[in-house]
Amino acid sequence: MNLINYPKPVCGLAFLLAAALFFSSCTTVKEYQKNKLNDAEMTLSTRKVEKTELNFQSYREGASGANGGKTGGGCGCN
Amino acid sequence: MKKLFLSVIGMYISILAAFSQTSVKADTVYKSRKLSFEEANLVSSYYSQDGNNAAVTGGIGSEKLSDISNTIDVKFSRYDKRNRKHIFIGELGVDHYTSASSDKIDPSTISSASHADTRFYPSLGWTMENEKKGTSVGAGISFSKEFDYQSIGANLNFSKKTNNKSGEFSAKVQAYIDQVSLIYPIELRTGNSGGDRNRNYATTSRNTFSASLGWSQIINQRLQVSFDGEIVSQQGYLGLPFHRVYFNDNTVQVETLPSSRLKIPLGVRANYFISDKFILRTWYRNYHDNWGISSNALQLETVVKLTPFFSVTPFYRFYQQTAADYFAAYQQHSVADNYYSSNYDLSKFTSNFYGAGFRIAPPDGVFKIQHLSALEIRYGHYQKTTGMNSNIISVNLKFK
Numbered sequence: 506m507n508l509i510n511y512p513k514p515v516c517g518l519a520f521l522l523a524a525a526l527f528f529s530s531c532t533t534v535k536e537y538q539k540n541k542l543n544d545a546e547m548t549l550s551t552r553k554v555e556k557t558e559l560n561f562q563s564y565r566e567g568a569s570g571a572n573g574g575k576t577g578g579g580c581g582c583n
Numbered sequence: 584m585k586k587l588f589l590s591v592i593g594m595y596i597s598i599l600a601a602f603s604q605t606s607v608k609a610d611t612v613y614k615s616r617k618l619s620f621e622e623a624n625l626v627s628s629y630y631s632q633d634g635n636n637a638a639v640t641g642g643i644g645s646e647k648l649s650d651i652s653n654t655i656d657v658k659f660s661r662y663d664k665r666n667r668k669h670i671f672i673g674e675l676g677v678d679h680y681t682s683a684s685s686d687k688i689d690p691s692t693i694s695s696a697s698h699a700d701t702r703f704y705p706s707l708g709w710t711m712e713n714e715k716k717g718t719s720v721g722a723g724i725s726f727s728k729e730f731d732y733q734s735i736g737a738n739l740n741f742s743k744k745t746n747n748k749s750g751e752f753s754a755k756v757q758a759y760i761d762q763v764s765l766i767y768p769i770e771l772r773t774g775n776s777g778g779d780r781n782r783n784y785a786t787t788s789r790n791t792f793s794a795s796l797g798w799s800q801i802i803n804q805r806l807q808v809s810f811d812g813e814i815v816s817q818q819g820y821l822g823l824p825f826h827r828v829y830f831n832d833n834t835v836q837v838e839t840l841p842s843s844r845l846k847i848p849l850g851v852r853a854n855y856f857i858s859d860k861f862i863l864r865t866w867y868r869n870y871h872d873n874w875g876i877s878s879n880a881l882q883l884e885t886v887v888k889l890t891p892f893f894s895v896t897p898f899y900r901f902y903q904q905t906a907a908d909y910f911a912a913y914q915q916h917s918v919a920d921n922y923y924s925s926n927y928d929l930s931k932f933t934s935n936f937y938g939a940g941f942r943i944a945p946p947d948g949v950f951k952i953q954h955l956s957a958l959e960i961r962y963g964h965y966q967k968t969t970g971m972n973s974n975i976i977s978v979n980l981k982f983k
Contacts, residue, residue: 554977
């Protein structure tokens, strides 16, 4: 496989890197200031209750991944 | 003399009290090395769908399917001599589905081998966290078995927090070594290539390898974001042997797809704490693969906290994809095509998925059951522009 065939994803990865560098310079939030960020609903991941939703979406849609769900292996899905 | 004596005693106690205020370094605090229970989750779901583009019957016919899924995961932890936290997670899942279209693999039987099946999937995971260094390493193994499919998986992961603990880099590699049973439609079977549940079907391999990188970042006291990028490479038999394709000359063959596929999904997640009553959760994914599918997915959720312990979360997800290069509808493929599929999951479509979730997490336990720390129920309705629609309801019970 040649990544040259995938200009948009390469641009995306470059964006990812640039964004990571940009956000690494963000304001420091002290531990005692993280009460809002530590709220159970602020977790940066899918909820446990969404587990089956992610599975059926990976079966019923051509795209998958980047959400904590399956990316093609482990089941007879796409 | 008595006053002097009391003053000396008082000073001594003051000095003792002063020493007792001396801070103790976090890494010298004693932490139990015994294995302790952290939490357990039980997730149960019921899913049902219907439509008229079943891949088993070449892109026409009922897609009616229902699935009952149950998973339980249990998490334990312990600290080692160097105060590193070891987390152990065991998970067991069982799905049972019934499918109208699978019954068409061999319509001459009242109930064919795959009209219903049960999938069994246990997994084990271990993570070691070094809180002082802000690093964690982990590994996991998984297994999945259903009548016509078996999978063995393994993964390794690593993460490192920035010095100010506002950002975190993560990396993960995964491998799945799978076996697909070659169960062909009845009219395309030759010799011993098919039959009932007691026969041994030939199998073929499907391997999946993926590498993912992630970055999560606290922007301010209310906003945090994460970026995830993956590269997924698949090799082997990537179609399913019981998917029919009817050509424009009215002949029929089994779906044939390339033996390799490269997928690149990129995801961004951002959560914003609007107020004590509202939290906005967003997720976007851009996806490309070398089969010609490009897609965008966007999900928005608003958590509405009716009380500190009860919240309602309406959500909406939009999804759009282009068709795979190898897709064509019933009787649209030419026999001259090298690759062909009439699986509508690979067609061009958009979909809408919407619903709501409810979460209850009172401090004294749900229904006053002390160890039942949270109950979550979520319902969603899914609609594709191809006509397929489905409903899903899930329940999560969390025990602590």
